[in-house]
Amino acid sequence: MSRRPGRRTVTGVLCAALLALVPAGCGIPDNTDVQVDGSGPAVSAGASSFGLGEPPTRTASGTDREAFVHNFLSAAAGEPERAYTRVKEFIAREDRSRLPEKQGSEVAINVVRLTEKPVITENASGLFTVRVPVQQVGVLRANGVLGPPVLNETEYRFSLRSAAPLGQEGPEEAGFFVTDPPNVLLLATEALRYYRSRTVYFWNSDSSRLVADQRYLPVAVPAERLVSEVVKWLIAGPSDWLRQGVSGLPDRTALINNAVKTDGRWEVNLELPGDDRRKLEKLGIQLAWSLWDLDGPLQLTTRNQSRVTIDDLNDHRVANKVYPLTEGPQRFAVYEGAIHPLSFLSEDTGTVPIRAEDNHDIVSASMRRAEEKTLAAVVTTAPGGRQRLVAGSGVAPVQVMTPGAQLFKAIGRPVWLRPLGAGQPYGLVVADGGLYRFDDQARMVPVPVGAAGRVSAVAASLDGHRIALIVGGRLYVSAASLDGGGVSLGPVRQVATTLTDLSAVDWAGENTLAVAGSTNRSAVYEVSVDGAQQSELVADVGARVTHLAVYPANPTYVLPAVMIMYEANGVAYRHRSPSAETIRRDQVLDVSPPPAGVRAGSPTAPFFLF
Known part of the structure; x- marks a missing residue:
């Protein structure tokens, strides 16, 4: 039976209180x-x-x-x-x-x-x-x-x-x-x-x-x-x-005088070309989230007297969630070539979102919820020691998993980009040192990257438009456009960090990354997307991190502690501040005990479904 955490709605007070409780490294909160x-x-x-x-x-x-x-x-x-x-x-x-x-x-x-x-x-x-x-x-x-x-x-x-x-x-x-x-x-x-x-x-x-x-x-x-x-x-x-x-915002948009607070209500007067009420309403949602520590009423007015009044900024945030999250993350790992749920006290436990007949020969996996559907992508072993991407989408368990036509020496952990509405879902994956986009039929197309070197890791933010990459051993961020029936990346920005020999990356929060590398010893750091801030998450891993998965801190579904898992030297770990612990075989559900005298294997490639 699954255990579900209590669902948390977004309020300014609750977000501030919970984020204040989060230990260093679970996402730097706004303001x-x-x-x-x-x-x-x-x-x-x-x-x-x-x-x-x-x-x-x-x-x-x-x-x-x-x-x-x-x-x-x-x-x-x-x-x-x-x-x-x-x-x-x-x-x-x-x-x-x-x-x-x-x-x-x-x-x-x-x-x-x-x-x-x-x-x-x-x-x-x-x-x-x-x-x-x-x-x-x-x-x-x-x-x-x-x-x-x-x-x-x-x-x-x-x-x-x-x-x-x-x-x-x-x-x-x-x-x-x-x-x-x-x-x-x-x-x-x-x-x-x-x-x-x-x-x-x-x-x-x-x-x-x-x-x-x-x-x-x-x-x-x-x-x-x-x-x-x-x-x-x-x-x-x-x-x-x-x-x-x-x-x-539209060109020639301007603020007329400064915003003022009158009788407890903030008033913002704008020059907004076209006087489009819909654009004014969209701006109201932008402002509600960009001012997430404020509550009470706010009124937007244009020179032409179009007006949008937000009765309460906090209620407006609750009604217009910034991320499409409705329930908490579930943990999974690969054990003896198949995906299995992981069981930890007080955490939600899920069921494998693909059919049993597709759940074999798996190296790593990525799963995402997209409204009523689940997006599933797995890397499987293929003849000759090569690897193949297999993907599908639908109501869990996903009924059709399509194997890709291309074989590679090595494929990294795939990541999904949340689709725009009912649009075609896409993801990104590293294969043989190059970056590829894929869809839910495992069709792979190379994606140019504006940095020289071998691509070794990729991760996508909750919004699906911000991408983190490790290229040539350096950390980069870029923006993804999902227009035009595909995925393209904009200019890359290198992110400064004192870590060297970077090996894995994932998003730790809205503006922070979890990055695995070396400081003369293997470690995992939290690094801001601009490189200005870095702090130690895991001080001494003991071996090079080859796989990293994080549930990113966010204001829509707030959890009281960082959730991070990783693999090093073929062993999976979960981080529990201030240290990490091995994920044991008895924490892997739906597996049979090994025969007498046979040593049990270790879980690998842990990931979150959210």
Whole structure:
């Protein structure tokens, strides 16, 4: 008998409460202080919190040189119009011209990850030389988008001098100044604590599904400006790498004045070309989710006086779910060549969604719910030690599973992209180092990838339009378009991470990936889609991870803990923070005990059905 968790509806309070309970690594929730790898900025010993989201001032570190360097690499954080002013306060007056200023939307902050502690050495002249080894992460724009990096420096060097002659330091002269500074704004990833990571949503091409996009809002921005900032982000359009998979608002859409709150109701006045009420209603759903931490009424009005009133933002989210999830995930694994359910206490247990006569010679599998149907794809062994993709769709158990015509040396784990309405379902799979699309009749067509190298892994987000790839040992994201009777990928964006020898990837949340690789030992990390944030999920796997499956954290069906499974060295594991445990044979349902004297095999290739 299956065990079903209580179904949870989406409310602002419930989402916030449950996400607060989720341990690190189960998805970075929207509208929270950004969690970053490493320690927070060094201010000074005994210094108090700076509050209001403002980074430390030049004198905050006193005579602590290392703290001063960290604070210098935090100074650009905050509202962009004051970034140069904050940074130049750290730079000696005679050297401030070395940092040329940009204004308005041209303000660009280069976000870097410190790969080692800054090295500070004193030279004969009494100056201190600073060397900062870095990894380039991206460029934070004034519109809150952290785009790909434009620089390739792996270290920065500058000097420090005392702010006053030795023994003559006063309150105004304490500390240090930077001399010979970098000619760009730098921001260490640890300083992203002065921002809140927010998710905004754009419609896909046929306005049937919302697609998440990440932004950074300075903590210093007052709460009353939040609605206006989010509307401006939606008007400006999606991040560049997402553009192929989503639609922006009509050209010449503009916010008329700032959003205001009157008698408890937010009012947004827009210039909307065409004065299309349907577009206004769609924008209302976008805003409800992009402002998911707000409740109460919101009114959208155009210059031509078309009007849409949302009585309560929270109720609007409940009525317009962002993901088509109606029940919790179920765990499965492959055992002795067949798919079997896995049984764990307090979790929903399912039944195999394909017929028994098709459930044999299986290497790996992918299953997805799509309204009343189940999408099924399995990789099976074929004559000569080769592999074949077999696929089908229908009410479970799927009655027709069609074997593909092509044989490959090795096929990776297939992934389904949720179909648009009643459209043809498609998926993506890696075979012999190339990426292929497939359908529910196992027809495979090569998909060009805009990155050089052998493709070794692919994963798809809950919305089905954002794709993660490992190509040439590097991590990438891209947007998938399902228009025109097929699947095509837009430009790829490389995602920075300190992991090497990447071997597997899946989506851990709306804006985060679970990535398996090496840190001189095999590990699984959670990495944000822009590469700015990374944290350890599994510290020491013990062997290279060859298969990874995650139930992605999301605001539609919230679970209180991360759900992750993986395979390493032919053994399947499930992660239970802070460690992992082997999936045992007695946790595999519907199998017979091995004959006396015969050693039982191990479950492999675990996956979730949701």
